Amino acid sequence: MKKRLVISAVNLIEGGTLTAFRDCLTGAENILSQDWEIIALVHDKSLFNNRRVVFIEFPEVKRSWLKRLYYEFWYFKSLSKQLKPDVWFSMHDISAHVTANRRAVYCHNPSTFYRINLTDIWWEPKFFLFTLFYRYLYGLNIHANNLVVVQQNWLRNAFQSMYQLNNVVVAHPVIRHQNRQDTPDRSLPGVFFYPALPRVFKNFEVLYAAAKILREQIGNSFEIRLTLSGHESRYARHLLKRFADMPNIRFIGYQSQVQMFEQYQQASAIVFPSKLETWGLPISEAKNLGKQLIVADLPYAYEPVGTYHKVVFFEPDNAEQLAAIMLSHIQGRLENQQTATPSISPPYAQSWEELIMLVISDTV
Numbered sequence: 001m002k003k004r005l006v007i008s009a010v011n012l013i014e015g016g017t018l019t020a021f022r023d024c025l026t027g028a029e030n031i032l033s034q035d036w037e038i039i040a041l042v043h044d045k046s047l048f049n050n051r052r053v054v055f056i057e058f059p060e061v062k063r064s065w066l067k068r069l070y071y072e073f074w075y076f077k078s079l080s081k082q083l084k085p086d087v088w089f090s091m092h093d094i095s096a097h098v099t100a101n102r103r104a105v106y107c108h109n110p111s112t113f114y115r116i117n118l119t120d121i122w123w124e125p126k127f128f129l130f131t132l133f134y135r136y137l138y139g140l141n142i143h144a145n146n147l148v149v150v151q152q153n154w155l156r157n158a159f160q161s162m163y164q165l166n167n168v169v170v171a172h173p174v175i176r177h178q179n180r181q182d183t184p185d186r187s188l189p190g191v192f193f194y195p196a197l198p199r200v201f202k203n204f205e206v207l208y209a210a211a212k213i214l215r216e217q218i219g220n221s222f223e224i225r226l227t228l229s230g231h232e233s234r235y236a237r238h239l240l241k242r243f244a245d246m247p248n249i250r251f252i253g254y255q256s257q258v259q260m261f262e263q264y265q266q267a268s269a270i271v272f273p274s275k276l277e278t279w280g281l282p283i284s285e286a287k288n289l290g291k292q293l294i295v296a297d298l299p300y301a302y303e304p305v306g307t308y309h310k311v312v313f314f315e316p317d318n319a320e321q322l323a324a325i326m327l328s329h330i331q332g333r334l335e336n337q338q339t340a341t342p343s344i345s346p347p348y349a350q351s352w353e354e355l356i357m358l359v360i361s362d363t364v
Contacts, residue, residue: 005032005360006083006100008041008076009091010061011068016281017108018047021091023174025050027352032360039083041076073097073140087360093134095141104147104359106171109134110300111201113158114276120200123235127200139163147359151279153344154299169347171355172303175284186265190222190330192294193267194282195260198228198236201276203296204243209319211248214326222248222330224271225263229253264289269329272296275316280304292334294325306341313337 005028009021028038029052038053043062045055061071072094080088080098088100095105111127112135121128138159142148148168150156156168196202204226211224228251230240243249255263264270264285269292272282283304286293290310295301297313305311312334314321328334349355 002035002037003086003360004037004039004083005087005089005356006039006041006080006085007089007091008096010041010043010058010071011092013043013047013062017092020108020173022048022050024091024352024356025053028356029053031353031356036360039085068094089359094137095145097141102360102362103145104149105142105145106149107138107155107159108151108278110155110158110276110278112138113155113162114201116200123238124200124233135162146362147347149355149359152300152303153342154303155278169349169355169358170344171349172344173279174351175281175288187268187291188266189268191267192222192224192269192271192326193263194224194271194273195227195255195263196274196282198232198239200235201274203273203275203316204239206273206317206319206322207271208243208246208249210322210326211246213319213323215246215248217323217327218330220248222326224249225252225267226250227252227255227260227263260285264291267291269294269326271322271326272301273314273316273322276300277304292329292336294322294329302339302342303344305339308339310336311339 007024007028012018012021025040025048029050032038040053040055042048042055042057043059045057048055058071061067076096076098080100085100087102088096088098090096090105093107093109111131114131116128116131142163146167148159148165149171150159150168151171151173153170156170159165159168194207207224214222226249228236228239230236230251240251270282270286271294272280273296275296275298277300280300283293283295287308293305293308293311295305295311295313296316298316301313312325314325325334347358349358
């Protein structure tokens with residue numbers, strides 16, 4: 001009889017998480033022999049075109065969190081008894097209550113480790129409740145897993161500390177794009193770009209404070225572009241109103257993939273003050289284009305930055321330091337910092353194929 005791998009990702013339907021799920025299935029097809037059967041639990045099988053994978057749809061799972069929890073903790077238990085999987089891999093944070101010889105969960109949401117303050121609670125009360133909910137949700141059944149998968153070493157340390165785990169594997173995300181560092185330079189002097197959603201942990205306030213300092217020094221000879229419209233949420237409306245007296249900060253709204261590439265091209269530097277990230281995709285995108293990086297000096301930043309010759313780190317709450325770095329960049333006298341890709345101890349996967357082998361192996 002064939003061995004059976006079940007990969008559950010019924011909640012992943014769009015964006016980067018869906019891309020990661022597709023890449024995971026492709027990695028499983030590439031690395032597993034024909035002795036393995038691959039079954040994927042999905043929201044909509046029309047989103048996939050993997051030939052070896054058997055898809056089982058759950059179109060109702062996105063209707064509410066109660067539906068989601070019902071499937072994860074009750075229905076999948078009976079389903080696992082029917083499927084009799086050798087390995088059950090949950091790709092979306094929740095350690096499902098299932099029967100399997102081996103189990104793994106991929107945890108990609110870092111919000112539970114964010115130190116929220118009273119101001120954050122006022123502007124995004126749902127985010128505050130979400131951080132508390134996820135702390136509890138992560139803990140449910142987490143010790144039943146043979147492996148817990150995270151994207152960075154700092155997250156491994158956080159999970160080990162909070163849940164007393166010793167089976168956390170680091171799996172760096174595989175970002176598939178062409179190397180464009182040799183494309184012609186189309187950057188506009190003094191243009192800084194920060195691609196981010198309106199979330200309290202994205203630390204827009206330090207950009208405002210730095211812009212205020214910088215404007216007093218050099219006037220309007222610089223611009224900071226934000227991918228916000230100012231109407232997305234209560235917090236976004238607050239930012240739009242608060243930044244109204246700063247013409248150097250420009251709200252450009254949501255950008256398509258083509259528009260994003262154009263914004264990256266035009267920026268003379270990517271500034272990234274976020275206080276919390278699972279990975280930090282804009283950092284990887286900026287590196288791919290050979291752009292100057294100005295990044296918050298926080299644990300999440302060092303693995304995506306890796307070995308790179310055009311980066312400067314700043315204290316995330318230090319507007320004076322950020323303004324000085326931005327001024328040095330504009331004036332062409334910025335001194336970049338030497339960086340090196342951090343050494344990651346095993347278990348560690350650098351591709352989906354390597355991760356799938358760790359997930360199915362009974363030696364890790």
